[in-house]
Amino acid sequence: MLQILSLDRKYIAYTYSLKKYLLRFLFNRKPFPLQLGQATFLVEPGSSDLYTIYEICWDQGYQPRQQQPPYHFRTIVDFGANIGVFSVWAAQAFHPETLVAVEMNQACFQQLTANIRLNGLESVIRPIEAAIYQHTGQVGTRRKVGYSFHELLPHGRRNCVRSFSFVDFLQHTGLETIDLLKIDIEGAEKYLLTAENAALFKERVKYILLETHSVKDFNVEHCTGYLRSLGFQLVLTPTPYVIDKNYIIDALNPAFTS
Numbered sequence: 001m002l003q004i005l006s007l008d009r010k011y012i013a014y015t016y017s018l019k020k021y022l023l024r025f026l027f028n029r030k031p032f033p034l035q036l037g038q039a040t041f042l043v044e045p046g047s048s049d050l051y052t053i054y055e056i057c058w059d060q061g062y063q064p065r066q067q068q069p070p071y072h073f074r075t076i077v078d079f080g081a082n083i084g085v086f087s088v089w090a091a092q093a094f095h096p097e098t099l100v101a102v103e104m105n106q107a108c109f110q111q112l113t114a115n116i117r118l119n120g121l122e123s124v125i126r127p128i129e130a131a132i133y134q135h136t137g138q139v140g141t142r143r144k145v146g147y148s149f150h151e152l153l154p155h156g157r158r159n160c161v162r163s164f165s166f167v168d169f170l171q172h173t174g175l176e177t178i179d180l181l182k183i184d185i186e187g188a189e190k191y192l193l194t195a196e197n198a199a200l201f202k203e204r205v206k207y208i209l210l211e212t213h214s215v216k217d218f219n220v221e222h223c224t225g226y227l228r229s230l231g232f233q234l235v236l237t238p239t240p241y242v243i244d245k246n247y248i249i250d251a252l253n254p255a256f257t258s
Contacts, residue, residue, distance in 0.1 A: 014058045018050070025050060031111065033118060039088050040118045042111050049083060049111075055239070056085045062182060062209050065235045066252040073180040073207070077173075078102060079132050079192070080184040084112035084125070090180070091124050099124055100173050104131035104141060104161045105150050126173070133163035134191040152188050166197045170204065177204045184211040190218035193226040201253075202230045208251035211239065220247050227251045 015022070017036075021043075024032050028045040035041075036057055043049045055061040064071070073094045078087045081101035091099050101116075103109045109129045116125045131152060133139045138160045140153035150159075164172060183189065189212065193201075201208075208227070212220040224234055232251040239246045 010059060011054060014054050031114075038092055040115070041083065041085060041088070042114045042118060044083075044107075044111065049085075052082060052085050056089050061237075061239060061248060062086055062089070064180075064207065064209065065237065065250045066233065067207055074098070075175055075178055076100070076180045076182070077175070077178050078182045080182075080186065081112055081127070082108050082184070084115040084127075086182055086184075087112070087125050088115055088119050088121065090182070091121050092119070094180070096124065096179070098126065098175075100126045100128060100175070102128045102130055102132060102164075102169075104129065104163075106161075128173075130162040130164050130169075132166065132169065132185060132188065132192055134165060134194060134196070135163060136165045136168040137163055139163040151186055152191065154191075166192060166200055170200065175204075177206065179206045180209070181205050181207070182209045187213045187218065189213070189223055193223060198230060201227075201232075202255065206253050206256040208232070208249070208253075210249040210251065212247045212249060214246070220249075223249060231255070 018034065021034050025043065025045050031042045031044050033040050034043045036053060039057060041053060071094050074097045076090050076094065076096045076099040078099065078101040081087050081103040084101060087099055087101040101112060103112050106129070109127065113127050116122055116127060131139050131141070133152060140157055141150050141159045141161055142153055143150050183192065185192070189210065210223060212223050227234060227249065232253055235250040236247045239248055
C-alpha cells in the first residue's frame with residue numbers, strides 16, 4: 001500500500017504545487033486532466049495516480065543512475081505502463097524514436113492511451129494492452145486485496161488478458177534491441193527473469209530500470225542475482241513510496257558499452 005508521505009518536505013512541496021487540483025482529486029467522480037510541467041495526465045480521483053506522478057515526474061525515481069548524459073535511448077519499452085506516467089516522462093526526457101508501453105489492466109490502458117493523446121505523443125508511444133508472462137496466449141488476473149494494483153493468476157480463469165512471452169513480444173514489435181527497459185509488473189518479475197529469457201536480456205537489452213516487489217517467493221535478491229549472473233552492473237535505490245521495502249534496480253549491460 002502506498003504511504004502518505006506527510007512529513008516528507010519534497011512531497012509537501014509537490015502537493016502544494018497541485019493545490020488547485022486537490023478538491024477535484026478528492027471529490028470528482030470522473031477523471032480530470034492535471035498538468036505538471038510540460039506533461040498533462042488524465043487522473044482518476046481518489047486513486048494512486050498522484051503518487052505515481054510524484055514518484056516519476058517530481059522525485060525522478062526512474063532517472064537512470066548509471067547512464068550519463070547525453071542519453072542515447074532510441075528504443076524504450078515500458079512493462080507495466082499503468083496510466084502512462086513513465087512513458088510520457090521518458091518520451092519527453094529522452095526523445096526516443098520508439099517507445100512501446102505495455103499495460104494489462106483495461107482501465108489503466110484507457111488512461112494510458114488518453115495520456116498519450118493529451119501529450120501529442122501518438123507518433124512516438126505505441127500502446128499494447130497485454131501482460132508480460134512466460135507464455136503467449138492468455139493469463140488470469142485479479143486485484144491485489146488491500147492494494148491498488150493487479151497481479152497475474154497463472155491458473156486463474158477470470159479476468160483473463162492477452163499475454164506475451166518476452167521473445168514473442170520482441171517478435172511482435174519488431175524490436176531487435178531495447179536501449180531502456182523499464183519493468184514495474186507487481187511481482188510478475190519471476191515470469192520474466194527466467195532461464196529461457198537469459199540470452200534475450202544479455203544480448204538485446206542495454207539498460208534496465210526494474211522496480212522490485214516482495215511478493216510470495218520472488219524478491220529483490222532473486223532479481224539482483226539473476227541480473228548479476230548475466231553480467232549486468234547494478235545500482236539499488238530504495239523507494240520510500242511503499243511499505244514492503246521495494247527497490248529500483250538500475251542495471252547496465254557492459255556488452256553495449258565496450
